[in-house]
Structures are given as structure tokens and as C-alpha cells.
Amino acid sequence: MENNLFLDAAFSKATERPPVWMMRQAGRFMPEYWEIKNKYSFLEMCKIPEVAADVTMLPVDLLGIDAAILFSDILVTGEAMGGDLSFTQGVGPKFANPVRTQKDIDALATDVLDKLQYVADAIKVIQQRLNGRIPLIGFAGAPFTVMSYLVEGGSSKDFKLTKLLIHNHPELAHQLLSKIAKVTVDYLNMQIDAGVNALQLFDxxxxxxxxxxxxxxxHQYNAQIIAGLNRKNIPVISFCKxxxxxxPIMAQAKxxxxxxxxxxxxxxIKKALPEGIAVQGNLDPHILYADKPVIKAQIHKLFERMRGEKGFIFNLGHGIMPDIPFDHVKYAVDVIKEFKY
Incomplete structure (x- = not known):
């Protein structure tokens, strides 16, 4: 790997500066993303390996980040299990067949890797294009988050149906979570076999x-997943809002x-975690709307706070919003790359 900064920081080794990548770094804030999006549906972008590779490479080529992340979606596992998934502009993901009863849960398949082969194919294309320049991060949605979409039938503000399920019928919730966890372990191990260099679990x-x-x-399902990964030399990142x-609980999943x-x-947070667990984050993405001197000052403030700490990867506290100006994101990456401890 020409650039090991990300992997070194993920394994809590010293780095000359914090490595940078950003959640949703290949996305709607880029005009080049829309050039592709206007030709394909969102699911087509995920499922055509060459197109997924094109989108994955946008921030590599245009931003110069230190790690690429596979272009896909956390809900492809739910779809592979039997969810009727669609994405609508301005609405987001929808499952036309929500999972709410024993019968619904029984109908979900768990031996589904053949339906996710397009992800492995995309990883291979991306790695050919990266050619060892920077690491590639694979990912999956954590069981609770995937379950919430399956139960609600899409996005939710209050997760009322999901909470009714876990409180009124915890045994059904655990059956569903166990199924999703099994699929997720298989799926992430498939990504490792296909050639990713790191993994992130999105809760x-x-x-x-x-x-x-x-x-x-x-937590218990995230811990099962992390324990089930063939993670030799593959760092695992755990993320949740x-x-x-x-x-403190997340750390117990190792x-x-x-x-x-x-x-x-x-x-x-870093000081409270066990030795050897790195941190990633945690700039408020709204700062990227601000004037450039403010962006620079806020990044430097975070870096000075973390000075002397091994195991620090710069990222946002959540994903880039679609209307953040591209040149502000590029400026932030440039500020980070010019910084030296």
C-alpha cells in the first residue's frame, strides 16, 4: 500500500498526521456523482460493479482522501434476505413488504451470498483501479439499524413500530436480529475474501x-458480528449515532x-477507552457549510486537542450533507493533508 496512514491509525500506530476520509464522501454534494446518478437508479449504481467502482473512485480522484469506501448501501442485506427494496428521490428507502410477524420473519432467507455477489465483484474492480494507492473500506449495516428499516418499511422519525416489537415481542425481535447478524457476518467475510482492507459496521x-x-x-449482535469476522490485518470500525x-459498551465488542x-x-472518549482502540471522527459536518477560515480553525482545534494521541482518524460525526459546497469539502481535506504533528 502506497499510503498506510489510515491502516496505521486504525491499528493505533503513530502517524505524522491524522488520515482523512469522510462518510458519504462519494455522494450528492459532487456534480460528478449526479452525472452518474442521472443515468442509473440508485440500486443500479450499487449493483453494476463498474458503476459502483466509478462512484467509489470519485473522492479518491477529486478529493485525495486517505481511504476509499465501497459505494453501496446498508440495506442490500435486507433486500437479499427477501425485502422488496426501492429508493425514491426525496423519500429514501422503502421496503414494500415490512417484517412484523412470525410469518414475516420465517420468510426471510439467510443463505443469501449469491444475491450479494455483485458487491464482491465491485470490490475486485475497485481494487484494480486503486492499484494499491490507498486502502478500501467495506461495510455493512448493523442488525438493529437494518431491522428498523425492515420493520418500519423505510425511514422513521420515532421508530415506534420497531420499539413496539422489541418491547411487546422481544422474542420476535431477537429472531429477526439473529437472522440479520448471520447474514452480516457472511457478507462482511465475503468482502474480506474479495479484497477489502478494512470494515465499518454502521449502526x-x-x-x-x-x-x-x-x-x-x-450491542450483543454487533459483538457477535465482530467476533465472527476473519479480521487478520483487517481493522474493524464500529460506528453509531x-x-x-x-x-463504553461499543468497546466491549472489541x-x-x-x-x-x-x-x-x-x-x-479516547482516554476512557481501553488501550489499543482507536477513535474516528468527530467534526460536526455542519462546519463544512461555514467560511473557509472557520473550517480551518475548527479542524486545527480538533487536531491540537488530539495532539500526541496514537490511533486517530479524521472523519465527520456523520455523513456529508448533499448541499455542502464541494470546494469546502476539498478545502477541508487540503487543510488536513497539510497538517503535521
């Missing part, structure tokens, strides 16, 4: 849960890196 909606419910309905609260939202002081 995007964990913040909907109380402390006790997070332990029962999220709510990591500023749940980081990820290599915890990705932290912007609600916490990153150094305080």
Missing part, C-alpha cells in the same frame, strides 16, 4: 435506543476503531 439508528435496550438489541453515549459523533469531546 445509524442506535441513538433511538435506551442504554439497556442498546445492550440487548444492538450515539457513540458519544454508547462508546472493534479496532470507534467512530464518534460530534456530541462528545473526542479526547475524553
Amino acid at each position: 445509524s439508528w442506535a441513538l433511538a435506543l435506551s442504554w439497556n435496550d442498546y445492550q440487548e438489541f444492538s 450515539g457513540s458519544s453515549v454508547f462508546a 472493534p479496532d476503531v470507534i467512530s464518534v459523533d460530534w456530541n462528545a469531546d473526542l479526547l475524553n
Whole structure:
């Protein structure tokens, strides 16, 4: 690998500067993304390996980041299991056949790798294009988050149906979560076999849960997944909205890196974690709307706070919003790459 900064930081080795990549770095804030999006549906972009590779490479070529992340979606596992998935502009993902009963859960398949082969094919194309320049991150949605989409039938503001399921019918929730966890282990190991250099587990909606419910309905399944990975030399990043609260529990699952939202002081989180767990984050993505001197000052403030710490990967506390100006994102990456400890 020509650029090992990301992998070194993920394994808590010293680096001359923090490596940078950003969640949703290949996305709607890029005009070049829309040139591709206007030719294909979102699922076609995920499922045609050459197109997924084209989108994955956009931030590599245009931003100069230190790690690429596979262009895909956290819900492809739910679709492979039997969910009738569609994406509508302005609405987001929808499952036309929500999962809410024993019969619905029984109908979900778990031996589904053949339906996800397009992801392995995309990884191989991307690695040919990267040609050892920077690492490639693969990913999957965590069971609780995937379950919430399956149960709600799409995005939700209050997760009412999901919470009714876990509270009124916890045995059904655990059956569903167990099925998703099995698929997720198989899927991530397939990505390792296809050639990814790192993995991230996205538990995007964990913040909907109380402390006790997070332990029962999220953490234990994330821990099962991480334990089931063939992760030799493959760092595993654990991300959730709510990591500023749940980081102590997340650490028990033994990820290599915890990705932290912007609600916490990153150094305080790092100091509270066991030795050898790196942190990723945690700039508020809204700062990228601000004037460039503000962006630079905020990045430097974070870097000075983390000075002397091994195991720090720069990222945002969540994904880039679609209307953030591209040149602000590029400027932020340039500021980071010019920084030296």
C-alpha cells in the first residue's frame, strides 16, 4: 500500500498526521456523482460493479482522501434476505413488504451470498483501479439499524413500530436480529475474501435506543458480528449515532476503531477507552457549510486537542450533507493533508 496512514491509525500506530476520509464522501454534494446518478437508479449504481467502482473512485480522484469506501448501501442485506427494496428521490428507502410477524420473519432467507455477489465483484474492480494507492473500506449495516428499516418499511422519525416489537415481542425481535447478524457476518467475510482492507459496521439508528435496550438489541449482535469476522490485518470500525453515549459498551465488542459523533469531546472518549482502540471522527459536518477560515480553525482545534494521541482518524460525526459546497469539502481535506504533528 502506497499510503498506510489510515491502516496505521486504525491499528493505533503513530502517524505524522491524522488520515482523512469522510462518510458519504462519494455522494450528492459532487456534480460528478449526479452525472452518474442521472443515468442509473440508485440500486443500479450499487449493483453494476463498474458503476459502483466509478462512484467509489470519485473522492479518491477529486478529493485525495486517505481511504476509499465501497459505494453501496446498508440495506442490500435486507433486500437479499427477501425485502422488496426501492429508493425514491426525496423519500429514501422503502421496503414494500415490512417484517412484523412470525410469518414475516420465517420468510426471510439467510443463505443469501449469491444475491450479494455483485458487491464482491465491485470490490475486485475497485481494487484494480486503486492499484494499491490507498486502502478500501467495506461495510455493512448493523442488525438493529437494518431491522428498523425492515420493520418500519423505510425511514422513521420515532421508530415506534420497531420499539413496539422489541418491547411487546422481544422474542420476535431477537429472531429477526439473529437472522440479520448471520447474514452480516457472511457478507462482511465475503468482502474480506474479495479484497477489502478494512470494515465499518454502521449502526445509524442506535441513538433511538435506551442504554439497556442498546445492550440487548444492538450491542450483543454487533459483538457477535465482530467476533465472527476473519479480521487478520483487517481493522474493524464500529460506528453509531450515539457513540458519544454508547462508546463504553461499543468497546466491549472489541472493534479496532470507534467512530464518534460530534456530541462528545473526542479526547475524553479516547482516554476512557481501553488501550489499543482507536477513535474516528468527530467534526460536526455542519462546519463544512461555514467560511473557509472557520473550517480551518475548527479542524486545527480538533487536531491540537488530539495532539500526541496514537490511533486517530479524521472523519465527520456523520455523513456529508448533499448541499455542502464541494470546494469546502476539498478545502477541508487540503487543510488536513497539510497538517503535521
